Amino acid sequence: xxxxxxxxxxxxxxxxxxxxxxxxxxxxxxxxxxxxxxxxxxxxxxxxxxxxxxxxxxxxxxxxxxxxxxxxxxxxxxxxxxxxxxxxxxxxxxxxxxxxxxxxxxxxxxxxxxxxxxxxxxxxxxxxxxxxxxxxxxxxxxxxxxxxxxxxxxxxxxxxxxxxxxxxxxxxxxxxxxxxxxxxxxxxxxxxxxxxxxxxxxxxxxxxxxxxxxxxxxxxxxxxxxxxxxxxxxxxxxxxxxxxxxxxxxxxxxxxxxxxxxxxxxxxxxxxxxxx
Numbered sequence: 001x002x003x004x005x006x007x008x009x010x011x012x013x014x015x016x017x018x019x020x021x022x023x024x025x026x027x028x029x030x031x032x033x034x035x036x037x038x039x040x041x042x043x044x045x046x047x048x049x050x051x052x053x054x055x056x057x058x059x060x061x062x063x064x065x066x067x068x069x070x071x072x073x074x075x076x077x078x079x080x081x082x083x084x085x086x087x088x089x090x091x092x093x094x095x096x097x098x099x100x101x102x103x104x105x106x107x108x109x110x111x112x113x114x115x116x117x118x119x120x121x122x123x124x125x126x127x128x129x130x131x132x133x134x135x136x137x138x139x140x141x142x143x144x145x146x147x148x149x150x151x152x153x154x155x156x157x158x159x160x161x162x163x164x165x166x167x168x169x170x171x172x173x174x175x176x177x178x179x180x181x182x183x184x185x186x187x188x189x190x191x192x193x194x195x196x197x198x199x200x201x202x203x204x205x206x207x208x209x210x211x212x213x214x215x216x217x218x219x220x221x222x223x224x225x226x227x228x229x230x231x232x233x234x235x236x237x238x239x240x241x242x243x244x245x246x247x248x249x250x251x252x253x254x255x256x257x258x259x260x261x262x263x264x265x266x267x268x269x270x271x272x273x274x275x276x
Contacts, residue, residue: 143206
């Protein structure tokens, strides 16, 4: 249950000063949920600045992940999306939930290794399934809202990049409209017992082309030629993806990715791409 200063900084950046109070109260919340769902906490999982995740053992001996966020809306929208993707074999299931507590109980995926160390791998079967094996839900925000939020978060991380943010709003209305995962990259695709499985959506309704941006702007892509080559490979596999639209999305999102990187060739390229 230990929360170090780096975790507090991430949560404060994302949720504001009230995040500190939520983190202080977290042990009691976890204890209450474990009693209710017959869980035993094994250890905490290192994740981003939106949720705290604990690997647990269930009463029947199986493993699960208890995912907690201080933002009930984050939990509610993820639950809506996971239920909408029930037909997809490539999206994690949900075992139980308490939206008022900001809590989701998710099954463990074995072996659960991320594919982020395989930059050449683009999980087309996952992407195709998430865009096709879905019952379009109601109650989710529009992609434009997420683009605005990501622009605001980018300014907090890198104020000097503010003039380059917000370029994607005009793209959100066009393209193929559907359920967008919103955070689909190599750390959120795991190897499961029967294939690859996506986790941790930031779901919205909008242009599903957005889900291809991180695969086009893969780690190490540092030139327009490399980017166009990645896009050509994607459009060859996914006929519903328009290459020019994906390139436009990459240009709009480049500043968001750049704000998370240290100075170097890829960051320089992304800033240049954002200026297109």
